[in-house]
Amino acid sequence: MSKSNFFISAFIKSIWIGFIVGIGSLVLYVYFVSINFLGLFGPMPSLEALENPKSEVASELYTADNVLLGKYFKENRTPVDFEKLSPNLVNALTATEDSRFEEHSGIDLRGMGRVFFKTIILGQRNSGGGSTLSQQLAKNLFQTRSALYKGKLSKGTLGKVIFKTKEWITAVKIERAYTKKEIMTMYLNTVDFGSNSFGIEVASKTFFNTTPDSLKIEEAAVLVGLLKAPTTYSPVFNPDSSTSRRNTVISQMAKYGYLTSIKADSIKKLPIALDYNVENHNKGSATYFRSLITSYLIPWCRERGLDLYSDGLKIYTTLDSKMQKYAEESVASHMKEEQRKFFEHWKGKSPWTDEQGKVIPNFIETAAKRSDRYRALKLQYGNDTVKIMKVMKTPIKMKIFSWDGEIDTLMSPIDSIKYYKHFLHCGFMAMDPHSGYIKAWVGGIDHKHFKYDHVKQGKRQPGSTFKPFVYASAIDLGYSPCYELPDLPVTFPTADVNKTWTPQNSNGEGFTGEMFTLRKAMANSINSITANLMKEIGPQVVVNNAKRMGITSPLDPVPALCLGVSDVSIYELVGAYGTFVNNGFWTEPFFITKIEDKNGNVLQEFIPKSVEVFDEETAYLMVHMLKGATEEKGGTALGLNKYGLLWNGYEIGGKTGTTQNYSDGWFMGITPKLVAGAWVGGDDRCIHFRSMDLGQGARMAMPLWAIFMKKVFADSTLGLIKERFPRPSKLSVEIDCKRYKEKSSQHSDSLQQKHQQVLPIEF
Template identity: 55%
Template sequence: MSKRTLRILTLTLWVLFIGSAVSITALFYMVQNDTNGWFGGLPSLEDLEKPDPELSSELLSADGELLGKYYRHNRTPVSYDELSAQLVNTLLVTEDIRFKKHSGIDLKGLLRAVFGKLTFQFKGGGSTITMQLAENLYKTSSANRGTLYDYPSVGQIITKLKEWIIAIQLEKSYTKEEILAMYLNTVEYGSNSYGIQVAAQTFFNKKPSQLTYPEAAVLIGAINAPTRYSPILNPDKAMAKRTEVLYNLHKYGLVSRQEFDSLKQTDFGLEYKVENHNEGLAPYFRKVIARYLLQWTKEHGYDLYEDGLKIYTTIDSRLQTYAEQAMEEHMDTLQAQFNAHWGDDNPWIDEEGNEIVGFLDKAIKRTHHYKSLVKTYGEESDSVELILNRKRQMRVFTWDGEVDTLMSSYDSLKHYKRFLQAGFMAMDPQTGHIKAWVGGINHKYFKYDHVKQGKRQPGSTLKPIVYTAAIDNDFSPCYPVVDAPVTFPRPGQDPPTWTPDNASGRFTGEVMTIRQAMARSVNSITAFMMKQLKPETVVEYAKRLGIESHLDAVPALSLGAGGDVSLYELVAAYSTFVNKGVYTKPFYISRIEDQNGNVIQQFVPETREALNEETAYIMLHMLKGTTEEVGGTGMALDRELRVDNEIAAKTGTTQNASDGWFMGVTKDIAAGAWVGGDERSIHFKHWYLGQGARTAMPIWERFMKKVYADPTLGFTKGPFAKPVKPISIELDCEKYNNFSQPSDSVRMELIDEDEIM
């Protein structure tokens, strides 16, 4: 080559270089100062200095355990210090080996990429980790597109220019370590895992700090194509990609050839589990509280699903675990008894005990599936019934685990309607903190919450409110009453009177104290007290004790038949007795922090004085009768719980045993359980099999035994705290326990007198 030719070539190269530099500089300026809308905007300096990726909000227990998350993309950030060295090395050799040497733009890598495209020998992209981070954070290829993006090739160049500009700014604002962590936090890895923290947990049940080279190679290999290189969906491709990544570690001297040969022979070592809203502790609680949090975030200018809030709850993960275990253990056994009891017969029956005709036909019309079919085909179309009766593969819930089977929609509905449902809640009666919340038997298959969302007739669990009104109106626990019929007039109705029966179906004529009567849940004596007090008075006391649901001021309220209430309301009402008469609205959030740990709001419970301290203590004494008096409905509680302990409790069972309840209070915990069918017509044939002492009380019993067996909780047996002032009435009814029973003539006089009251 002649000197003249060499000079011309050198000059040409300099002209091209200077021209390119000037062009790129001009383009940089034009992109940054785009007043015509050709290029689309760039993030503001404030946005560049404080990037804001979508972050999952976390729900935490009182003892610091993660209960669950709220997210559109499941992402939890980690810092550089929480990354293993193997993970960092694997990322660098795969995505950007010169990351620590450049300032956001790798000219060597860029020229390699351009040359590869021109020669059709592509050997990797020119985007650095910082440029990829710019795309992840600010969506440079899809957001803020100007008019020049109508020309695809031009749009690609503009996108790269934007990424260069943003990358340079990121490198000025953050350390290399911070950029690496931010990048790993923003990447998608597949299986609804966004960010390395969630990915490590999803695929390997590990923290990012624990990831090894083979594990890191799987995750880093999936970055650019998480579906194609998924070890779950495409294991062969994922294995080949992992081998390629591991080879890069050898290529750049981080592992020897022998180590590479050994590592590539290992299997994936997966412990795969995708996070979802049905998994983890307290799924019903998480769903119910989400409604409140959505409203709160809307009012305070936050997004629950992407602002990375930390919501600290009052739930104790250990108590929640014991509550879920107690329910599962008992309901598994109870369902087996229910199934054996009914055999091949259907458990939906009317008041005469006959199967309800057309029950499933009516029930299926309330389902989303039916409504969707009607919307598609029309209500009169034969296609609706054909599809509902067509058998198909489905996975169904059983207490022995999920089962794959062939069922039609009608078969499935019948299968699920046969299950008994349940709810359980426990709270600290002094603070109002909810400690455990189990809204149902399985959140994946039964979404309806039976703690707060569900409301049913409370049965005899409402009787203590009748007796609270009595005590507060100068009746003594030792007040004697005859077990005899009590009749209420019903003007203008047919029949014109109402006389409630006892559960036994008979009246003994026995005289007993009202403590004994409440302990045995004698209907006639509660009705007698209702007649003295009037229904309006009882409704007033129910409201004092936190029953917000509507109650009818009718005589039947004495038996808990005047309206539906929630377990949430009843547990709070019973807590008032042990909290010295102060009602505390059940309380489930202690504070909310932003993603930087700043406290946004501290929450305090709502309280009010509902009863005086003496009345509250006397009611504890009354309720203790359930586990102390002969014939008390709580005497079946395990003796291990009752020894050296004071338990204030009440069972409850509604008509036909549609609902079974148990409320139990100790000095430290107030808790309650409800058990019943999905609909009121679903229940045991015989009342005594479905009574609360058999269906609901065992859940409370199992829970409390687990609680007392765990010394880390600090809950101990013992007596209720007595009021500071001496009790003004006599509580020892021993001398009244052997009432002289009235003669038949006197008994008839009492009954006759009662009927005309």
């Protein structure tokens, strides 16, 4: 062999040796990375993690009729199946992010070669990336660049190489474990599109108010364009950049044959037509309900090792989407009008007054000290109230609530508190008395600006809406609705031996001396009759029955309880009134029927508590009593006829309630299949109307109930047909008052015997 041939042979041999050593070193390096040799490279995603990849999935809250109410999330993500992906979306993603997606096995060697040659050798920018969808999925799904996967060598440029290697290895494993459709679906379900939307399902709704299967070409191109940089190419915040990026995606679709050039050119000329709406807990239906139910769900999840905000639970509630919609509409229409009246009523004056009508000194300053802003400033300035109040009185930019929409304004925190104290608030709840299903729940006038829930959190004096507990206790002892008592003063001793208490009638006209049947007395809401009855049967009996009917709030067994002086909630009252309609059984109002995991497995089904309080006869007699408000002369609910609810085939019972100084207006209404209650008043008891004409429950609360029921009755799909309350086949107590008078002597004897048999119940 000649010397030249020897050197050529040696050179070729050295190249082969170098190639083989290089390949061997690469294989060995990849192997060492895959096993985390000596802890140098950091761990890889486990086989279990690859087989069961976990991403944060929003838990979803549904109505009984399967309408999505809202979500609980850290990252707002809802998975979608491949069959629900628009071909436009799949094509746009493939053309832009991984044109050889169907050909490679996780690593695109041609793409990597292009990047190496153009970016590294020629130094060109924007020459395209070499990462496949599988590699991007590995990075997104397993967070391979996080601290969890770092090793001793995971620093600087070498660390980046190691991370990239892990993504290659993981991508290959993903390709072996899943089909191309599954990889495409997982990718689109995990990526961040910006605007608090994670995954294609949420992104489609957020930007275009549509679903992934309905995305048009131009819409799909916008969303795929966002993947490069969600903020930079946001159609909301950077519309020009978004349009340019969208057109690049469309050009890619044409390049790879998914569109004709003519079609692509025509689509590029279209403007981006957004229907933008970012989901949050202040928007959508049943916002107060959703917030309050969280207090139940969080401990429920904690006990089971679940995360409400990331485990993709499906919570099915009792709410009816249509009734909820009607309730929210009714609150909005009625409260807007009430607020108009309230502003006019107090025009130029401060509504926070004492019982003498004088403005309460330092009321706003005291309220300010309870605000979150004041507490934050106190942490900053300590007890230096001068500095704190200086900040509190300095105007700043803010959005404030109004019934005509949010207002951008310049206002000091003190003035904003003063502004908000002028607003009336409300709470409304409707329930099926037989099943206990809560059908509608509106906790206030606007959840964004007023977080406090007035259905269950809020407790106020119920006024005359508590009277049915007194009458029910009497009926249960054998009294007839026709039993008569005189409208005369009733005096009770008090704890102070030198003082007595004599309740006055609410009409301000004193006592008439007229004899009233119990039914008419309750229908007319005569205080003296209720007080007389309370004196006959005793406060403890009333408390005992109210507790059986679901009133959990403290009730003082004092004579004044007959006029509703102990605070209760709408939630409690609606449940209690349901006892009358449900044949004497109190069924606990409840709001969840079942909870499933993200795979549809039922974790728990819920059954409400039910307790027999009265027999069927007592319950029906109380229904008959409550109907008196809509049937007896002078009944406080006769105003419902203004809304076309009376004397047209619907049977309705009700009870109004008004507290001292008109601080609270109530209405409780019953129908054969629905019981509902409404409260209206100021956040503080000192904020109220100053006249019975404006401040009584029949004016403040009853119209809200009426507007709601009119909508419900008009919707035939809800099944609230014209029907009568079911009546027992036989009644031992006479309700025909003419016949009752003829039997009054015998009735009195039996009543006395039954009364003597009642024993007190301790709670």
